Amino acid sequence: MPELPEAEAARQRIEDGALHRTIERITLGEVSHMDLPDEEAQARLIGTQFTRTHRHGKYIFVGSVEGPWLHIHLGMAGSIRVTHGQSDLPDFIRFSLVFEGGNTLHFRDPRKFGHIEVIEDVDDFIAQKGLGPDALLIGDNAFAQNVGGTRGAVKSALLSQKKIAGIGNLWADETLYRTGVDPEARACDLAADRVARMHRASQEILQAVVDTGADYSRLPDDWLIHHREAGDACTRCDGSIEKKTVGGRTSYFCPTHQKGV
Ligand SMILES: [Zn+2]
Structure with missing residues (x-):
């Protein structure tokens, strides 16, 4: 999509x-x-x-x-x-x-x-x-407030177009994978520096995909986008990829390095 x-x-x-x-x-x-x-x-x-x-x-x-x-x-x-x-x-x-x-x-x-x-x-x-700020332009404070302040699952917060406009299922998963955050973690339980890392990671990821003209085959091999299959080896630790529904959306993540708090 x-x-x-x-x-x-x-x-x-x-x-x-x-x-x-x-x-x-x-x-x-x-x-x-x-x-x-x-x-x-x-x-x-x-x-x-x-x-x-x-x-x-x-x-x-x-x-x-x-x-x-x-x-x-x-x-x-x-x-x-x-x-x-x-x-x-x-x-x-x-x-x-x-x-x-x-x-x-x-x-x-x-x-x-x-x-x-x-x-x-x-x-x-x-x-x-009712769209939130654009995902490539949203500033530190707005991200901390709109995403970090949410009491629900962090993945749902990233996907909420009213909080931040433009992060879809693939890049929400990629952001959480890169920053080691469990998609079901309550956003408001995450430390401020983890929220700030998610902010930076989401923008780096989106910008990198934009730079390829949205040609996913040109993205690095160690990105989750190339390993969205349950049982695939994690590229960031010894764990393996699992599949779970979070906020109604299919999510791929590594339970070994993606933690709640
Ligand atoms: Zn892992």
Whole structure:
């Protein structure tokens, strides 16, 4: 499932290929049951140019200073492509913006759980969703308060988009694995320096994944991402990986080096 790094890679593709170009037309693929801009919303976009992008957690935005914004949510399997001229198109294109000069921004979504909508203001949108600070930008104090202050399981706190936006299941597990924290530990029982280490680790992990363009195969072999199987050898100690459901999500961890307190 796309998480923050995929959203950031998509934002970067939009930034590189879709700004400062006039939108000539919009084409739709097979879009039954999908939530996409209606004709009226599409008409507002024709003839305008995007001038900036923004990302908050897994949410992607592209817009301009005066005009409306597009909010793009990748859903379960969505992605963004920008093509130039008559290049071969991938399957499952749902929504395409054709720009003057030949670039086209495509929203591809095989599973149709993604959506696109026209919104007026990004800050209002983020406030209405009740999203916490972006995981790559959240500061020490906010992390200590929002995550470290939680009475529930630390993994659930990391996954709560209202506390911190953009950490999904994979990178919550990776953060806890790297810092030796039991996913079921009560966050408020953890010492301040352990919470601070989780903060640093989460940002280093997310940034490293962003730097690969969300290509997980390029991540180091000793990361948990490559060992998400019960019984696999732990890469940080003599233990082995176990699987457990925490806060409703499948979690992989090493009970030997990941401790509660
Ligand atoms: Zn271990």
